[in-house]
Amino acid sequence: xxxxxxxxxFALEQDRNxxxxxxxxxxxxxxxxxxxxxxxxxxxxLGLQPKNTKAYVNQELDDWAxxxxxGHFEAKNPWLPYHEFLxxxxxxxxxxxxxxxxxxxxxxxxxxxxxxxxYQPTKTRYKILIESDAFPSDKYAVESQLRHHGFDxxxxxxxxxxxxxxxxxxxxxxxxxLQEQGQEIALIMIGGxxxxxxxxxxxxxxxxxGHEYGCKVGFDCAHGAGNVQLNLHDSGADFAVWCTYKYLxxxxxxxxxxxxxxxxxHNKNLNRFxxxxxxxxxxxxxxxxxxxxxxxxxxxxxxxxxxxxxxxxKASLDMFSExxxxxxxxxxxxxxxxxxFLLKQLGEDTIRIxxxxxxxxxxxxxxxxxxxxxxxxxxxxxxxxxxxxWREPDVIRCAPTPFYNSFEDVYRLAExxxxxxxx
Ligand SMILES: Cc1ncc(COP(=O)(O)O)c(C=O)c1O
Ligand SMILES: Nc1ccccc1C(=O)C[C@H](N)C(=O)O
Numbered sequence: 001x002x003x004x005x006x007x008x009x010f011a012l013e014q015d016r017n018x019x020x021x022x023x024x025x026x027x028x029x030x031x032x033x034x035x036x037x038x039x040x041x042x043x044x045x046l047g048l049q050p051k052n053t054k055a056y057v058n059q060e061l062d063d064w065a066x067x068x069x070x071g072h073f074e075a076k077n078p079w080l081p082y083h084e085f086l087x088x089x090x091x092x093x094x095x096x097x098x099x100x101x102x103x104x105x106x107x108x109x110x111x112x113x114x115x116x117x118x119y120q121p122t123k124t125r126y127k128i129l130i131e132s133d134a135f136p137s138d139k140y141a142v143e144s145q146l147r148h149h150g151f152d153x154x155x156x157x158x159x160x161x162x163x164x165x166x167x168x169x170x171x172x173x174x175x176x177x178l179q180e181q182g183q184e185i186a187l188i189m190i191g192g193x194x195x196x197x198x199x200x201x202x203x204x205x206x207x208x209x210g211h212e213y214g215c216k217v218g219f220d221c222a223h224g225a226g227n228v229q230l231n232l233h234d235s236g237a238d239f240a241v242w243c244t245y246k247y248l249x250x251x252x253x254x255x256x257x258x259x260x261x262x263x264x265x266h267n268k269n270l271n272r273f274x275x276x277x278x279x280x281x282x283x284x285x286x287x288x289x290x291x292x293x294x295x296x297x298x299x300x301x302x303x304x305x306x307x308x309x310x311x312x313x314k315a316s317l318d319m320f321s322e323x324x325x326x327x328x329x330x331x332x333x334x335x336x337x338x339x340x341f342l343l344k345q346l347g348e349d350t351i352r353i354x355x356x357x358x359x360x361x362x363x364x365x366x367x368x369x370x371x372x373x374x375x376x377x378x379x380x381x382x383x384x385x386x387x388x389x390w391r392e393p394d395v396i397r398c399a400p401t402p403f404y405n406s407f408e409d410v411y412r413l414a415e416x417x418x419x420x421x422x423x
Pocket of ligand 2: 044045046135195253
């Protein structure tokens with residue numbers, strides 16, 4: 001447990017002692033009109049740009065300008081194997097083995113490709129279980145998979161719901177659903193960290209439960225990657241997908257990550273969609289071969305990837321490799337705990353935090369409900385230089401990220417909230 005204090009001095013002292021303090025200056029922080037830094041609390045939506053990114057992208061633009069097609073082989077970072085330059089550091093970020101990880105496509109696309117392999121319904125086992133407040137894209141994706149296989153999406157979708165009057169999900173309720181319908185559920189697909197409440201699920205527990213009932217288990221880790229220690233390999237999950245534009249700071253709409261557990265690495269019987277990038281690298285360019293599938297997560301690639309986007313991912317992952325997810329989450333727990341402490345000072349009747357209190361059951365995001373508030377509260381915060389996120393009906397999400405947010409940011413945010421609430 002940390003001992004927090006009120007007052008700006010405490011925040012400034014924490015910043016001075018912060019081992020990661022130098023990193024804030026390695027990001028572009030959006031500015032207010034008067035030139036001061038905004039209080040940026042939306043790393044859970046779009047992470048900030050590392051100052052290095054431009055040089056990484058320019059390297060590829062320059063090589064393309066000078067080399068044309070030869071850049072595939074002759075560029076400083078040859079384009080043909082470019083995705084391989086990302087694999088090890090991405091695997092470290094999500095706690096996986098390199099053979100289990102690949103960067104490809106975009107998030108919802110990867111979710112569909114994973115379901116092509118891991119959602120293999122039969123007449124009797126065809127349902128998909130998701131959390132009731134799943135991110136809409138995930139819900140739409142699984143509904144369309146149900147329809148694609150000829151099932152009714154209302155009958156086929158099983159929702160894990162919070163209890164009446166609660167927001168967070170309870171594992172006993174998941175167990176009850178599985179006891180009742182486990183034999184009918186083909187796939188469990190959960191957001192590893194829920195986008196709305198910020199609840200970080202116990203991936204291993206869910207996977208073990210699901211596997212006990214014969215279900216496949218996958219996670220959307222969009223809000224987990226770069227935010228919490230996911231330990232995907234140890235979780236035993238069949239697959240996971242995530243994006244790189246949130247906590248992985250790789251730019252709007254950048255390419256996504258994909259994890260396939262090692263035990264599936266050499267399984268050539270799994271149904272999948274393929275393209276030339278799923279084919280053996282050694283003979284890919286012979287062009288007329290029989291299909292020879294690459295082992296591991298790489299074998300799920302289809303196309304040659306956009307190098308410019310990958311360059312931005314490399315810029316960011318190089319920073320993650322330097323710092324390590326362990327140090328980041330250590331600071332994160334302290335920073336978010338401090339934020340929680342300051343919010344509680346504002347009065348627990350006025351402000352309710354719906355995110356779990358246990359630091360092991362959340363990442364950096366706190367989802368806050370303010371009594372009788374509507375969107376005007378969020379608008380006032382915006383006017384005061386705070387970039388946060390409003391989610392209907394009444395939740396403000398704030399994500400102080402350890403790479404670039406300071407204790408002072410959190411202090412100033414709480415002060416601004418106090419001022420607005422007292423108006
Ligand atoms: C949990 C989750 N799933 C899906 C998406 C959408 O992903 P994309 O538009 O990158 O496919 C997001 C964020 O945009 C998300 O947070
Ligand atoms: N990619 C975006 C494009 C436009 C607006 C928002 C997004 C988000 O990523 C939202 C994010 N999934 C969230 O949980 O807030």
